[in-house]
Amino acid sequence: MKEISQLNLPENVRFTEDHEWSRKEDGAIRMGIDDYAQDQLGDVVFVELPQVGDTFAKGDAFGSVESVKAVSELFMPVGGEISAINKNLEESPELVNTSPYEEGWMIDVKPDDPGELDALMTSDAYLEMLKGL
């Protein structure tokens, strides 16, 4: 497992306590799990995603990500309607490990309240949170 100093925590995304990242992407909010989460989980074997059109509130469980020996639920960083899901993850779940912030993205959300994104942690704040764990 990586040391905290080895983690990739990009500046252009916001983080949640559940180790998920979000950023604006063409009018929607795109999210996935971060480098800490994929490192802790190990080799991802399956990602369970909702359907386009489903709606959830902020904090709702919308899916899950599995390794061989563990399952983690995925929680909505902001509330809204699912506008897209990353279909590549079905064939290639390992993208979550190799490229968690780019090719391993999970869902796009049309946010009910775009302001909810700004309330999430910056990479600095998230790093502090991790150090405290």
Added chain:
Amino acid sequence: MTDTLGTTGLILNEPLLWEKGRKGRCGYSLPRRDVPLSSLDPGLTGSGPDFPDLSEVDLVRHYTRLSTWNFGVDTGTYPLGSCTMKYNPKTNERQAGLPGFAAAHPLLPPELAQGALALMHDLQRYLAEITGMDAVSLQPAAGAHGELAGMLLIYAYHRSKGTQRSKIIIPDTAHGTNPASAALCGYRPVPIQSGAQGVLTAEVVAAVMDEETAGIMVTNPNTLGLFEQNIRQITDIVHAKGGLVYCDGANMNAVMGIVDLKAIGIDVLHLNLHKTFSTPHGGGGPGSGPVCVHKRLEPFLPVPRVIKEGDTYTLSEEFPQSIGKLDTFHGHFGIMVRAYSYILSLGPDGLKKASQLAVLNANYIKEKLKGTFHLTHDRPCMHECVFSDKNQASYGVTTLDMAKRLMDYGFHPPTIYFPLVVPGAIMIEPTETECKEDIDRFIDAMQQIAREAAENPQLLHDAPHKSKVRRLDEVSAARKPCLTG
């Protein structure tokens, strides 16, 4: 140790069944046809399943070779914590194979099944006696099935009182079947943590117990191998708010003839006949999970129940509050025969001795290994002890590495990574049927492995070396499942 148990040797490869055989080969003696052929509507007729055609020799070699790739209790020490891998007496097989048991149809009129019913009736009595409880149902087919029965009994009890509760308290050390069984009954698990001593405290239970809570599921002795010393206060707290106490009896092997489960406040528990009562594990079952109850739960037991009327036995459904049927017939009768034979072979003194020696063996291992491996709770244990890989962490060696290396030494590894509250847990349950020399051999192997961890960690990362296959790619197996051939 100059000679280890684990060695190399020639074992044979063996292809898959459908890679063998030839169309037209026959491994079966077809019974003689003495009645006319009857035709069936071609619209209903299929072409039959695509099975390989093998000769009897093909069949016997296939399975003989496959068996040589396995490790069983008959092969060597199998200290799988929580599973009680004790020796499986061969006389039990002789008894279960008697035609009067093996060939009996479950729906025979009771007067034609008196032998089977007498056995079930007596086994119920014996299990009640061993646990101290009032009544028993032999119907559940395995421990988890018994847990479901227990949850259904608790559900039925509350319903009979006109209340319906939504939650059940489950300790963080519980076996995964506990919350899974509770969920099948619609109960939401309320987790509680064990204290620093590794046991539950009354305060923690009191803090969450309320009139919305159906009860608590405890395991005693618990999965850390420790006796829940505060159990009586805990059961009092739960009962005071109208709740019931379920006990996971998987660890009964530690306390036969020693602990009275009714006296400690248990309302319902399940037993695992394939653990405590010596019936074989079969590579993953069949087992049997009878439930034993306090008389307040007796009206709700599954039906049919074996009852004695005068000198005869019968199966009765005259229990209007019963939770109903849990399997097609009466449960795993073949397994009951084996457990019954075991109880009669040991007698009361033998059963108590078995528990005492199981606990002796575990404490002996604990004392001998605690200098080498990190012992999570340095206290007297019951029939199993739990270590972790903390002492080996600085070498980059994990519990998994050490377990894999243990196979090269000729032992089945202990249970690993359970209970979840101990990171890197190693749960060792020798059982009473291991003799001192074999336990000493196991201890030596573990100490040797600890030395290897310090001196040559790569050896452990690459283990096992001597088995038929090396470490397997479980990631691809989960990403791209290939489940049939």
Added chain:
Amino acid sequence: MRYLPHTPEDIADMLAQVGVESLDALFATIPEDCCCRLGMKLPQALTEWELNDHMDALAARTAVSPDFKVFMGAGSYDHFVPSAARHVLTRSEFVTSYTPYQPEISQGTLQAIYEYQTLASRLMGTEVATASHYDGSTALAEALLMAIRVTRKKRVAVSAAVHPHHRRVVGTYFDPTGLEIVELPYLADGRTDLAALDSLEDLAAVAVQSPNFFGCIEDLQAAADATHTREALLVASFTEPLAFGLLKNPGSLGADIVCGEGQSLGLPRSFGGPGLGMLGSRMKFVRSLPGRLVGRTQDRDGRDGFVLTLATREQHIRREKATSNICTNNSLCALTAAVYMAALGATGFRELAQLNRDKAEYLKSSLAQAGFDTPFSSPTFNEFVVRFPGDFDTVYSRLLDKKIVAGLPLAKYYPELSDCTLLCATETAGKHDLDDLVKEVRS
């Protein structure tokens, strides 16, 4: 005692190393008020030879062949088991091992169960099959719960011609859940009334057994069509898998989930258990399947091997969100079934299935000639319903006195069929046995 190897010297030595005075002192952490006050009142230990005598005497008090002729099926069938099959199942490496958590030293069990999954899938006509469940009734309950998870609907329809005990077990599982079970009646020809589906909405699944409890072969294709029109899943169950040696298998007729009892596949009846719960489905539902699954993979040297897989569905990982609470299943029974299917082979399985039907048809036509009618007109496999005219109980009792168990009287299960019995004839019934039965019924 031969299973307790410790000598007094061993015990003394070990106690000293543990630092405790006596065996009793090992239990000092147990409060006094938790302990047994008296000894266990159990019979004193028997020698191996006394046990044999005791068990022989008990076993003799149960009616089995050759002494008795038992013409009953109803979910538990008498089939010949080859000695070779019995023999390989005594290999203690199979019998005394546990769940293959350490695959490197469990390849025997793992390959054998992978082979079972494959043969079971081919038998049922499904794309995947699980490693086993307890029996047919719990497999059906699990199948229906699975359909509910997959469709997210809360109602199932179950045919009244499904084995009564299977239906009762489903009821037990459903009781605390608030899920709804609707019963589909059966028609005069002995098959399920599929028209009863027309008025039902929001169904997760429709469960039909074929051959059904009456032995009648259902129209599973029609059931599949009606079910899929209602956007539900067809759960096709069975109690006699040998039937698929002759009949079209449920998967080929449109069943989404197939489940049933596998006892016929080489397992002794053993007064009802252990049996074998079989379950299979379309591959697209694989992550909703309950129970264990064995998958094929490679080791780090590229050798083929097998492992338990998709374990994140199961209780030890998913806990309260698992697809089932099952842990110990019926692995050795699944192995038994695989050995049996392998021993018979495609050819033997087909021939044996044909022979079973022939025996039952011969009995049916002999009884018909003797004036005993079968109330149901649909074709059957190896069991069928017969009506005894006059006083049913008297006829049945008279036959018991002659050591003939003339089927299963249906009064307890279907009051409208209280003068009927469910008769079964497998390859184990000789023509003379069948002729005797007819003769005795007549007289």
